[in-house]
Structures are given as C-alpha cells and as structure tokens.
Amino acid sequence: MKVLIHLAVLFFSIPVFAANEVKDDPAYQYQPNSYCGACHQEQLRDYSQSMMGKTPHDKVFQQFYLGLNAKGEKDGMGYKGFHPDEPGDCANCHTPDVVLNEGHEVDLTEAIDKGSQGISCDFCHTVADVRVIRDPDTGRYTTDINHVVTRARGDTKRGPYDDAVSPAHKTVMSPIHLKSEFCAMCHLNQEHLLSISTYADWKAAYDKGAVTQQCQECHMPTGGKDRPVAIGGKVRKAETIRRHLFHGGHSKDMLDKAATLKLEAGKKDGVLVVDASVTNSGAGHTLPGGATLRNIILVVDAQDAAGNHLQHLGGKQEKLPPLAGVGNTERDFAGHPGKMFARPFVTKTGMVPAGGFNADHELFNTRIPPRETDHSTFHFTLPEKGAIKVTARLIYRWTYKPMADKKGWDLEDIEMTRQSVEVD
Known part of the structure; x- marks a missing residue:
C-alpha cells in the first residue's frame, strides 16, 4: 500500500544511475516480496x-536438509542425518540474505528464524556482481556465496533496463542480470564433487558454440502483449519483458522442448534389434540438469500382434538399474529394457544415491550434453508370426524412485516424449 501511495503522490522521475556505482548499505533491511509486488504485480504472480x-x-527441500521423511519423522536421509552438528551450505542458496549478512554458513532453520526472505525480489535486484572462481590447476570452483556475490543493498534496484524510472526507488542497468553468471551463484556448487554443475555444463557447451543463449533466455521467456513492467510505468515491447516463472524440470512445457527421440527396429539374424537415439535438442545444459538427483529414463517395450511382451535378450547393459525403481508396480522399471540418463553419487560405504554433502564418487554419468545424441541398442526375441510394435518412452523424474519411496514423497513421472514403430 505504501508503494501505491508513492505512485499516486510522488510520481516523479528518478535518474538512472551508472552501472559501476556500487554502494552497499549494511544497515539496509530487505523488503518482502509483497512490497515489490504492489507495483510489479505480474512479476510477483509469476515468481x-x-x-x-x-x-x-x-x-521436500526441508525434509532432505533435516533428514526427515514426509511424515516429519527422522530417517537420517538428508544433510542433518550425516552432519547433525554442522550448518552445511544449503542455506547459501536458499536463504542467501541471512548467510551474506552473517558472513559464514548458517543452519537453515536458524536462517529462517532470523527472518530470511529467501531468494527474494529485493535480494536478486540488489546484487551488483557474481564472480565465477575456478582454479585452473585443479578445476575446482569456489562457490561459497560469501566469496562470489557482491551486493549493493539500498534503495537502488538493479535490472535489465537502461531507461527505467520509478517513484519508489532509484534504478540502474545491471549487465550481470542478463548473463548466466548471475545464475551461477546458486546453480554451481562445489563440494567433494561438483554437486550442482548446471552453470559449468552450460559454459562448456557455450564455449564450444553448441549453445548461444544465456540461461535467462530459456528460463525467463518473453511473450504476451506490450505492457508496463510496473503500475504506472512505460509500455514496453513484449519481447523485452522476461517472465519470472523460472520453469525447469518441473515444467512439462520445458521438458517437451528438451529432447528428441528417434526409434528404429528391424529383424537381424533371427532377432529383433531396436535402436533408440535420444538427442538433447533443447536444453542449454546437460540432459537432465546438473543436480545429482535428477534423472531421465528411456523405457523400451516390444509386443507381438496379440499384445504379448517379447522376451528381452540383451544383457545387463540393456536394462534399467535399481535406481529406476524396484518393486511390482507399473512404475518400477529396474531390470526393464531401457537406459537411465543421470549422474548418481555414491558414498564411501557404497550407499546410493547420495547427496553432494556425503558423496565420494559418481556411480555413472550418462547425461547428454547440449545438441549431442545418445545411441542405445536393444535385442528381443521374434514372434513366430505377425507384426511387432515397439514403443519407447522418455520419462523425467526429479529424484530417484527408491529415494522417493523411502521418504514418502509424491514423485510424478513426467513423460517427455514417446515414439512407436511397427515391424512386419
């Protein structure tokens, strides 16, 4: 309401400041999102x-941090289950305001109790710079938010426009807000392993020329009609207004654009041979992304004319691993013909999956880099007669099914695409 009063009474132009004027006010208190949303209503709705x-x-995030199941019972599966007396670095990205104010890692619950606004509007739009720090000798990154983020707390808000004026605050055009490096402050995390590698994966593809877009161009798409970005502001072209939805793996629309599946099948030496090609045709980073729990499973099935499943003849390398789900439900695919695209971590004692906080090494890494294609071959028995139908599906899961089952999490299978071919 205060902002609306400002608009009604104090609607005057405030000069745009130069981008290199970085002044940080340690006494500044971050405003809640509702304050910003009084004028930036569309952005608040999206966000x-x-x-x-x-x-x-x-x-789900809190349960994984605290080592609780969906019922709120301790199960040890999570950060606090392994490090009960240490704060960890989870708060760095989930409550960055408090961590930066304190100047060191903070327990997540403590950060919330101290009134963290989370990854708020005011936090992001008072960030002045984000540095990506990588040791060229070891290849390891420095990702502690206290070392990579420069703040400019105060009444100057930073964003993509060089002509923005506001009656509520000063404005400055900020080049970092248009670059993937801004996202790297959280979508890059170095522990014993690079537990979140999204930025590094994108950068490798960008440097090769496989990707030309910045993160914001996919995850903050433009569209709609010409409109102001704030009440009372100038009308801007729709193609200059980026939505604040930050859609990713939880979005069916994003997943629909991420991969292309090609399926071929034929008879050879008395066996049905199926070739499946999966191309990372739309994601600017690996498929799936850089968080270790994300996984995509390719499920292949062959049936005779009567709908009976043909016997799979291939070895272990043609079957989905236990991480695809062990059980008797139609969603448990372990041992089924197919392939998992993922990067699961393993502890020193062999527990899998592991989080970045207790990982010792990778079990495997089958993620597909941008614009590259994975080829898999599967073998089945031939029926005595009749046509054969082969179907392949790509299914996205934000975590591994065995973990979701143990935690009691509601895990949705999102079908990205499917292809079918018939063999006479």
Missing part, C-alpha cells in the same frame, strides 16, 4: 508460482 519462489519453505 510466487515458481519453485524458486517457494524456497526455503518447500517441504
């Missing part, structure tokens, strides 16, 4: 729907 906008209060 409130996003996964980023739900942190740090997202239940």
Whole structure:
C-alpha cells in the first residue's frame, strides 16, 4: 500500500544511475516480496508460482536438509542425518540474505528464524556482481556465496533496463542480470564433487558454440502483449519483458522442448534389434540438469500382434538399474529394457544415491550434453508370426524412485516424449 501511495503522490522521475556505482548499505533491511509486488504485480504472480519462489519453505527441500521423511519423522536421509552438528551450505542458496549478512554458513532453520526472505525480489535486484572462481590447476570452483556475490543493498534496484524510472526507488542497468553468471551463484556448487554443475555444463557447451543463449533466455521467456513492467510505468515491447516463472524440470512445457527421440527396429539374424537415439535438442545444459538427483529414463517395450511382451535378450547393459525403481508396480522399471540418463553419487560405504554433502564418487554419468545424441541398442526375441510394435518412452523424474519411496514423497513421472514403430 505504501508503494501505491508513492505512485499516486510522488510520481516523479528518478535518474538512472551508472552501472559501476556500487554502494552497499549494511544497515539496509530487505523488503518482502509483497512490497515489490504492489507495483510489479505480474512479476510477483509469476515468481510466487515458481519453485524458486517457494524456497526455503518447500517441504521436500526441508525434509532432505533435516533428514526427515514426509511424515516429519527422522530417517537420517538428508544433510542433518550425516552432519547433525554442522550448518552445511544449503542455506547459501536458499536463504542467501541471512548467510551474506552473517558472513559464514548458517543452519537453515536458524536462517529462517532470523527472518530470511529467501531468494527474494529485493535480494536478486540488489546484487551488483557474481564472480565465477575456478582454479585452473585443479578445476575446482569456489562457490561459497560469501566469496562470489557482491551486493549493493539500498534503495537502488538493479535490472535489465537502461531507461527505467520509478517513484519508489532509484534504478540502474545491471549487465550481470542478463548473463548466466548471475545464475551461477546458486546453480554451481562445489563440494567433494561438483554437486550442482548446471552453470559449468552450460559454459562448456557455450564455449564450444553448441549453445548461444544465456540461461535467462530459456528460463525467463518473453511473450504476451506490450505492457508496463510496473503500475504506472512505460509500455514496453513484449519481447523485452522476461517472465519470472523460472520453469525447469518441473515444467512439462520445458521438458517437451528438451529432447528428441528417434526409434528404429528391424529383424537381424533371427532377432529383433531396436535402436533408440535420444538427442538433447533443447536444453542449454546437460540432459537432465546438473543436480545429482535428477534423472531421465528411456523405457523400451516390444509386443507381438496379440499384445504379448517379447522376451528381452540383451544383457545387463540393456536394462534399467535399481535406481529406476524396484518393486511390482507399473512404475518400477529396474531390470526393464531401457537406459537411465543421470549422474548418481555414491558414498564411501557404497550407499546410493547420495547427496553432494556425503558423496565420494559418481556411480555413472550418462547425461547428454547440449545438441549431442545418445545411441542405445536393444535385442528381443521374434514372434513366430505377425507384426511387432515397439514403443519407447522418455520419462523425467526429479529424484530417484527408491529415494522417493523411502521418504514418502509424491514423485510424478513426467513423460517427455514417446515414439512407436511397427515391424512386419
């Protein structure tokens, strides 16, 4: 309401400041999102729907941090289950305001109790710079937010426009807000392993020329009609207004654009041979992304004319691993013909999957880099007669099914695409 009063009474131009004027006010108190949303209503609506906008209060995230199951019972599966007396670095990205204020790692619960606004509007738009620090000798990154982020707390808000004026605050055009390096402050995390590698994966593809877009161009798409970005502001071209939805793996629309599946099948030496090609045709980073729990499973099935499943003849290398789900439900695919695209971590004692906080090494890494194609071959028995139908599906899961089963999490299978071919 205060902002609306400002608009009604104090609607005057405030000069745009130069981008290199970085002044940080340690006494500044971050404003809640609702304050910013009084004028930036569309942005607040978008952001409130996003996964980023739900942190740090997202239940699944908190349960993984605290080592709790969906019922709130301790199960040891999570950061606090392994490091009960240490704060960890989870708060760095989920409550960055408090961590930066304190100058060191903070327990997540403590950060929330101290009034963290999470990854708020005001936090992001008072960031002046983000540095990507990589040791060229070891290849390891420095990702502690206290070392990579420069803040400019105060009444000057930083964003993509060089002509923005506001009656509520000063404005400055910020080049870092248009670059993937801004996202690297959280979508890059170095522990014993590079537990979140999204930025590094994108950068490798960008440097090769396989990708030409910045993160914002995919995850903050433009569109709609010409409109102002704030109440009372100038009308801007729709193609200059980026949505704040931050859609990713939880979005069916994004997944539909991420991969291309090609399926071929034929008879050879008395056996049905199926070739499946999966191309990372749309993602600017690996498929799936850089968080270790994300996985995509290719499920291949062959049936005779009567709908009976043909016997699979291939070895272990043609079958999905236990991480695809062990059980008797139609969603448990372990041992089924197919392939998993993922990068699961393993502890020193052999526990899998592991989080970045207790990982010792990778079990395997089958993620597909941007614009590259993975080829897999599968073998089945031939029926005595009749046509054969082969179907392949790509299914996205934000975590491994065995973990979701143990935690009691509601895990949705999102079908990205499917292809079918018939063999006479």
